Amino acid sequence: MTSATFLNVRNAETEPLDASEALAFVSDRANGAAFVFCGQVRCSTGDEPRVSAITYDIFTPLFIRVVGAISREARLSLGLNLRIYVVHASGRVEAGQNAVVIAVGAPHRREAFDACRYLIDEVKKRAPVWKLEHFEDGPEKWADGETIQP
């Protein structure tokens, strides 16, 4: 991993995810674009039961390895000079709070947009993360997921 990459899993109950930290990490005088994506806990969609919070469980060593590989793929595809920041929350995250923060710094906006989209799309498919949904009414349950892609 190069020094232009920062990957971490953070207990959101004691250390909330901070988008400004991500922006500061990926900003660089050589770059003309910095893009920050915040994935947040959504309380509801349509008629679904209202979610009050989500507890995230993560197999951290594999998460770091997988996201490191995804970051390298993004660089090979979109530019070796990308600056990349990915932090995922573990523990309980209340509705409206950040569950994942991804940021990319790049010379031009297209690479920053595209790399950020690639990172979040691949994290959702390949990272070992599980969500326990807490509802305002009713028992908690593990969210449906997809079989992990190697």
Next chain:
Amino acid sequence: MLVRVHLYGPFRSTVAERSFDLPDGARVSDLRAAFARVEMNHPLLARSRFATEEGVLQENERLASGMILAVIAPVSGG
């Protein structure tokens, strides 16, 4: 030989780890069968994979004594 499996997410209910005594030369598929017996054919097992800290394993990969693995239920990150 003894291998340990760490449990995460939907598999982590009352315990965080299980140990399995498997024959020498056992493969991931053998571990899956042993795991199914203990977990009473957990509904998510068929869609789950086994992994180490280094990566997701194929079903035909051989295990080694003392290995530490994790069972990876369907994922839902982000």
